[in-house]
Amino acid sequence: xxxxxxxxxxxxxxxxxxxxxRKRIALTVLAIAWGTLSIVLLLxxxxxLKLAFHRGKSGMGEGIGILWPxxxxxxxxxxxxGRTLAFTDEDxxxxxxxxxxxxxxxxxxxxxxxxxxxxxLVNARTRGVDPSFGELRNIIPRTGGRFVDDLDLDAxxxxxxxxxxxxxxxxxxxxxxxxxxxxxxxxxxxxxxxxTKVMMGMYSGPDKNQATIPAxxxxxxxxxxxxxxxxxxxxxxxxxxxAKAEIYRVLAGKYHFDPDDTRALSVxxxxxxxxxxxxxxxxxxxxxxxxxxxxxxxxxxxxxxxMYAVVxxxxxxxxxxxxxxxxxxxxxxxxxLEALMMTVVGGVLGTLAALALMGxxxxxxxxxxxxxxxxxxxxxxxxxxxxAMVLGTIGMLAGYFPARRAAxxxxxxxxxxx
Amino acid sequence: xxxxxxxxKVYSTGRVEVEALRGVDxxxxxNEYVAIVGPSGSGKSTLMNILxxxxxxxxxxxxxxxxxxxxxxxxxxxEIRNKRIGFVFQNFNLLPYxxxxxxxxxxxxxxxxxxxxxHERAAAMLERVDLQDRMDHKATELSGGEMQRVAIxxxxxxxxxxxxxxEPTGNLDSTSGKxxxxxxxxxxxxxxxxxxxTHDAAVARVASRVVQIRDGEIVEDQRAA
Numbered sequence: 001x002x003x004x005x006x007x008x009x010x011x012x013x014x015x016x017x018x019x020x021x022r023k024r025i026a027l028t029v030l031a032i033a034w035g036t037l038s039i040v041l042l043l044x045x046x047x048x049l050k051l052a053f054h055r056g057k058s059g060m061g062e063g064i065g066i067l068w069p070x071x072x073x074x075x076x077x078x079x080x081x082g083r084t085l086a087f088t089d090e091d092x093x094x095x096x097x098x099x100x101x102x103x104x105x106x107x108x109x110x111x112x113x114x115x116x117x118x119x120x121l122v123n124a125r126t127r128g129v130d131p132s133f134g135e136l137r138n139i140i141p142r143t144g145g146r147f148v149d150d151l152d153l154d155a156x157x158x159x160x161x162x163x164x165x166x167x168x169x170x171x172x173x174x175x176x177x178x179x180x181x182x183x184x185x186x187x188x189x190x191x192x193x194x195x196t197k198v199m200m201g202m203y204s205g206p207d208k209n210q211a212t213i214p215a216x217x218x219x220x221x222x223x224x225x226x227x228x229x230x231x232x233x234x235x236x237x238x239x240x241x242x243a244k245a246e247i248y249r250v251l252a253g254k255y256h257f258d259p260d261d262t263r264a265l266s267v268x269x270x271x272x273x274x275x276x277x278x279x280x281x282x283x284x285x286x287x288x289x290x291x292x293x294x295x296x297x298x299x300x301x302x303x304x305x306x307m308y309a310v311v312x313x314x315x316x317x318x319x320x321x322x323x324x325x326x327x328x329x330x331x332x333x334x335x336x337l338e339a340l341m342m343t344v345v346g347g348v349l350g351t352l353a354a355l356a357l358m359g360x361x362x363x364x365x366x367x368x369x370x371x372x373x374x375x376x377x378x379x380x381x382x383x384x385x386x387x388a389m390v391l392g393t394i395g396m397l398a399g400y401f402p403a404r405r406a407a408x409x410x411x412x413x414x415x416x417x418x
Numbered sequence: 419x420x421x422x423x424x425x426x427k428v429y430s431t432g433r434v435e436v437e438a439l440r441g442v443d444x445x446x447x448x449n450e451y452v453a454i455v456g457p458s459g460s461g462k463s464t465l466m467n468i469l470x471x472x473x474x475x476x477x478x479x480x481x482x483x484x485x486x487x488x489x490x491x492x493x494x495x496x497e498i499r500n501k502r503i504g505f506v507f508q509n510f511n512l513l514p515y516x517x518x519x520x521x522x523x524x525x526x527x528x529x530x531x532x533x534x535x536x537h538e539r540a541a542a543m544l545e546r547v548d549l550q551d552r553m554d555h556k557a558t559e560l561s562g563g564e565m566q567r568v569a570i571x572x573x574x575x576x577x578x579x580x581x582x583x584x585e586p587t588g589n590l591d592s593t594s595g596k597x598x599x600x601x602x603x604x605x606x607x608x609x610x611x612x613x614x615x616t617h618d619a620a621v622a623r624v625a626s627r628v629v630q631i632r633d634g635e636i637v638e639d640q641r642a643a
Binding site: 004005006009012015316317319320321322323324325326327328330410411412415 | 470511515525536572
């Protein structure tokens with residue numbers, strides 16, 4: 001669109017103007033830099049929040065379903081409605097064995113127990129689970145520990161994995177692995193402590209306050225306890241709905257309820273929540289981005305303002321160029337280019353300032369749950385692209401309207417303009 | 419080369435309509451040297467704007483080098499100005515931040531002439547107006563006479579059919595003014611068509627034809643013997 005010589009001329013024109021309007025241009029570039037700083041910071045903050053949300057929503061486990069027994073609301077095959085269902089151990093095998101769309105299943109028994117270590121006593125929820133529970137529910141032991149395994153289950157070993165917060169309550173700063181804890185007067189060997197994690201969704205309280213033991217051990221200690229719920233994960237996200245329908249069908253066959261009686265079982269499909277949380281995070285980011293863009297827009301108005309003034313100052317020059325045969329685009333291009341130049345300079349400065357500021361935030365020793373939840377501002381290529389796009393658009397707009405004004409100059413009149 | 423028939427130009431400022439040209443007929447042939455004279459407010463500036471395709475007539479017919487100019491769009495008019503007309507203004511109208519050479523290159527730049535040819539042609543033009551030593555000087559570093567020579571070089575560089583000069587000596591001292599008038603003479607002698615707008619009778623005298631305009635009409639059209 002422009003030859004190199006034309007661009008060189010525009011550059012000289014810019015320098016010429018810049019030397020005359022140094023303060024005005026500096027302030028405008030500063031306004032753009034400030035706008036860029038805010039848009040980059042806000043977007044990066046949103047990105048950090050999104051990542052924290054993502055960590056948080058996977059805290060309970062990714063793509064899992066939780067299945068509780070419910071009560072029937074319809075009479076079925078001679079059985080009255082209002083019948084309360086109770087799961088048994090073999091249901092886990094039935095679910096896994098008969099439903100191909102389910103990849104893994106774990107039982108979960110649960111009961112409040114008193115836990116003691118030395119002189120410390122804490123009442124905490126203790127749950128009996130299968131080895132797959134750790135992976136399903138994202139309970140990852142810290143280095144040096146392990147989760148419940150098949151041998152523990154087969155041998156009904158008295159081993160326990162402690163939630164991180166529970167571990168601190170019982171043992172303070174001492175590493176509990178290898179130590180003994182008493183659960184309702186029985187001695188348990190601590191085999192692992194859960195890594196700290198953020199949980200945005202939960203049932204029966206956060207994992208950090210719970211103790212986890214093998215399901216078989218739990219049953220032998222607390223006879224008469226029923227399975228509280230199952231955790232399952234479909235083979236893939238696509239078959240999750242199919243898996244859910246299959247669960248109803250299979251268990252309805254076993255427990256004789258109407259497969260359409262949705263209240264007979266209660267299923268929490270966390271996929272839905274994860275989608276919602278993802279959308280909320282995206283929504284927040286878009287919102288922050290709009291605020292940043294508006295700030296930048298104000299800077300853009302400054303650029304447009306200057307360019308309008310420059311068009312006025314250069315009216316005669318525009319007239320001369322027109323007289324010499326400059327076409328519309330040749331008249332407009334310098335103004336577009338100058339506006340873009342100011343925007344780009346401001347944008348680069350603002351981005352650098354934002355990155356520097358984020359660097360400072362990154363090394364600040366900020367601790368606490370709020371920061372775990374909010375995350376730290378994180379810059380990403382997508383943010384860079386979004387910022388560049390907004391900057392480019394604003395620069396083009398800030399240049400376009402003054403340029404159009406310039407092109408509408410009547411050469412006959414402007415040549416007499418003083 | 420130029421054929422104007424019943425050219426009228428009406429300016430409307432708010433409710434008042436001013437008729438700046440009231441039916442001008444004018445023919446200018448190749449290699450003529452025409453001075454258009456008249457007092458201020460006579461309509462000579464309007465005539466110059468229309469001649470130079472800077473403005474379009476309200477009615478009438480204007481044919482420049484066989485092309486009817488009325489009704490063309492702005493870009494097409496810009497092209498005609500670029501290729502057919504070389505402007506010389508009273509106040510030179512050079513770009514102050516650009517060198518003499520760059521100023522002369524400007525019409526070629528708008529015409530899309532490649533860099534090397536542009537440089538060569540602009541430099542040759544500056545030589546022709548005796549400014550080969552001033553090529554890299556900024557416009558602001560030149561004297562009035564030199565600036566007007568640069569402007570003339572700029573007007574000539576795209577080989578226009580007509581040089582259109584608006585009071586070219588108006589801002590110059592008499593010595594520089596004479597130099598410029600002499601330059602126009604030279605150009606005319608080498609075959610260039612020149613139309614000069616002036617109110618200076620002494621300047622007009624050098625032209626081969628003097629057209630007098632008053633109240634928007636041509637009142638006298640005199641060819642030198």
